Amino acid sequence: MGRYVIRRLLQMIPVFIGTTFIIFAMVHALGDPVNALFGDKAPSPAVAAQIRDSLGLNDPLWVQYLHYMKGIFTGDLGTTFSGQQVTALLASAYPTTLKLTAVAFTIEVVLGIGLGLLSGLRRGKSVDTLVMVMTLIVISIPVFVIGYVLQYLFGVKWGITNATVGYGAPIGDLILPGFVLASVSLAYVARLTRTTVAENSKADYVRTATAKGLPRWRVVTHHLLRNSLIPVITFLGTDLGALMGGALVTERIFNIQGVGYWLYQGILRQNTPTVVGFVTILVVVYLLANLLVDLLYAVLDPRIRYA
Amino acid sequence: MSTAVSARAKTGDTEEAPLLQVRDLHVEFRTRDGVAKAVNGVNYSVRAGETLAILGESGSGKSVSSQAVMGILDSPPGFVTGGEIMFKGRDLLKLSNEERRKVRGAQMAMVFQDALSSLNPVHTVGTQLGEMYRVHKGSSRKDAKLKAIELMERVGIPGAKERVNQYPHQFSGGMRQRVMIAMALALEPDLIIADEPTTALDVTVQAQVMELLGDLQREYNMGLILITHDLGVVADVADKIAVMYAGRIVETAPVHELYARPAHPYTRGLLDSIPRLDQKGQELYAIKGLPPNLLRIPSGCAFNPRCPMAQDICRSEVPPLHAVTEQDGRALPGRGSACHFWKETLHG
Incomplete structure (x- = not known):
């Protein structure tokens, strides 16, 4: 019974990594979040680039993911674009x-x-x-x-x-x-x-x-x-x-x-x-x-x- | 009908009131396809300490009649449509549901065929045995468990103290049937109905279980009704036999007389279809045809389409249970045959 629970808990790790990565990639595929941030009004390219840079959006997807995962394990789920702690x-x-x-x-x-x-x-x-x-x-x-x-x-x-x-x-x-x-x-x-x-x-x-x-x-x-x-x-x-x-x-x-x-x-x-x-x-x-x-x-x- | 009554009178039940007396019991199943007449006017009686075997094929009404006695008929579709079930001086059919419930388990108990499916898979054996004391006697959990252990020891289950906490699937077939018997025995009922108690078991285990039932019956002086389709099982245990066909009793007799001299062509057919060592190499006899459809029971004697002796009268008149006598007219106590030609069958 104890071993069964431990095995089940261990099984959760790949499931956890898998699901988070899929969600991460899917949200990423939706389009440019910076544009979405500004709604109908397009931001000036310079501002957009600056925001993108500060949020690390220019890094490859897997780097962004690793960065995010590092945050999770230190109890930091990141901040929303509006600055609130998730x-x-x-x-x-x-x-x-x-x-x-x-x-x-x-x-x-x-x-x-x-x-x-x-x-x-x-x-x-x-x-x-x-x-x-x-x-x-x-x-x-x-x-x-x-x-x-x-x-x-x-x-x-x-x-x-x-x-x-x-x-x-x-x-x-x-x-x-x-x-x-x-x-x-x-x-x-x-x-x-x-x-x-x-x-x-x-x-x-x-x-x-x-x-x-x-x-x-x-x-x-x-x-x-x-x-x-x-x-x-x-x-x-x-x-x-x-x-x-x-x-x-x-x-x-x-x-x-x-x-x-x-x-x-x-x-x-x-x-x-x-x-x-x-x-x-x-x-x-x-x-x-x-x-x-x-x-x-x-x-x-x-x-x-x-x- | 008058001959039927006289046949019963000669069984000796007049001396004292029998423990259980079933009179003219009728049970039918109202299904979508029509009314199936499962039991059509059955009479039998059991005294304390006596064993009655009810013999018959599937669909003969042997199980249904005993379920009606127990009051556990699946209703709907099953209904008792007539008759009396006198048990210890009361007609069970006239009792309220609650009064009836108190009789079940406490005064009459049932042992079922397949102990694996008849025991609840999710409760321990101890819980299921103890439930009898908890519900009927209001015992505490602890007392009920002690009683359960006692019961298990009583029916010869080794290591009862440990096994009381196990589940039915952890028991072997024979041990499970012992648990079923223990459960029936729990409140020392006056009557036990065993519905094919050994059918699901190995032959060696069958003998042990039958022996246990017989021993317990003698010890507690209980009435026992043994329902079976197996002629071999009943021979050593039963006192008397009732053979059922299409919802009627077609022959009654003390056990050894039935084997030696059947008085009904159906019983004879059953006995002839038992394989015998001295007939090695010969083709085994089988009763031709199939048991009747209970929705359309043949007119007259229900056995007539399969009977080698059938005449016109068999197709038109239902034979009553005739009292069976010797050729010179000497009475044969306890014997009856529902055949127009019982004399020819027995003596000719």
Whole structure:
């Protein structure tokens, strides 16, 4: 187990280098960041050359990359072209996004598994049909449509919540955006749970549990659900990273100044340090979440052994 | 029907009320293709300390009838549509779900065929055994575990103290079946239903498991229903046999009499299809045809399309379970045959 964790952590190094380099190169390929910095108004060539020189943009790509990596390992993710420390940006943006993701993830887990269990246990009944139709609708509509519609209905028309998220991103304000962010994943979780519950409810060990005279609720939670959740947890783990990345759209809609907001700004202004910095952290979070899921997998299913 | 009743009366159940008495049990499965009549008026009884073997092919209704007794029928699509299941003086079919649940596991327990799939893969053996005490007796976690170890030792699992924390997949097939038996035994039920308990096991292990079941049954004076398709398994253990075909009992007899002198053409066919050493080199006998489709059970005797003795009456009239007698009219206690030509089958 310990060796497995160490090996997995070591595997992260090439993945980390690979992803950062790809992002670095892609942002570089977008075009000249100095021009982007000035927007519509073209800078004078002399000024542009000076900025380029001071930011080291005249060096070959790999030199720039090495330079950047050296910075990362000394805790310096660089500065944006406007002079802000990327680390400071990260520190202000990530907590907000983490909070949003946590809200979304909770909604996804509770509602997704709950609805899936309900519909899996009552297969073919009206509850099941309702859940199936609703989830299909949610999956087929783009997130930004759901987002704007719900924002309009709840935030503007009925005034139940704030239409946008206020300063400091209080939890109350994050429930609606969290729901929007979770919506598609929630639908997938519900469907996946339904399938595995329906499948496992015919399993021999569930019949054994009933034959033992266990109350229905215990049969469902201890025997049926416990086994059915194994594939669901796998999905949830990989989805955690996707949620943080997917927050980009939701954050735009609800004006949340989180990772998505800054990433969007960074790409718009071709700001390499910002983009690479934010994506790097996303990658690390994603890798760690995956590792966590794989470890959890062994806890849930004792037949799995790590070698 | 009157002959059917008299046949049952002669089994000796009148002396004292049997532990379990199933009367005229009907079970059907309502599927998309129609109603499959899985059990069509089954009668049997088991007394304390007695072993009843129910013999039949797949689809004969032997498992379904016992699932109905246990109350674990997959419903829907399965429904008990008629009959009585008298257990210790109560009709189980009239109990509420909650009352029924308390009977399951505590007073009657079931041993399933494939212990690997019948045990939950994600819980330790100890947890699954201990669950019986936790739920039915409200024992603490610690007590339940101690009881589980005791049980495992009881059914002959070596190293129970260590193995109690292992998972089902870490056990061999025979040991897993012992765990299943231990689980059934946990609350010392009055009746154990074993549904093909040895089918998934090696022949040598089969004998051990059957022996264990037999020993435990004697020790606790339990009633045992042994469901099987294997004539060899039951010979040494069972007291009496009920042969099922297409949802009906076609023959009942004390075990050795059935082997010596079958009174139903189907039973005879089954016995003739056992390979025998003295018939080496000859072609093995097989009952022609296939078991009937339960959606369309043949009219009259369900066995008639496959029966070498079938006459017109077999296609029109369902034979009741006749009380079987000797040629001179002497009663044969416990014997019955649902064949119009039982006399010819037994004596001719």
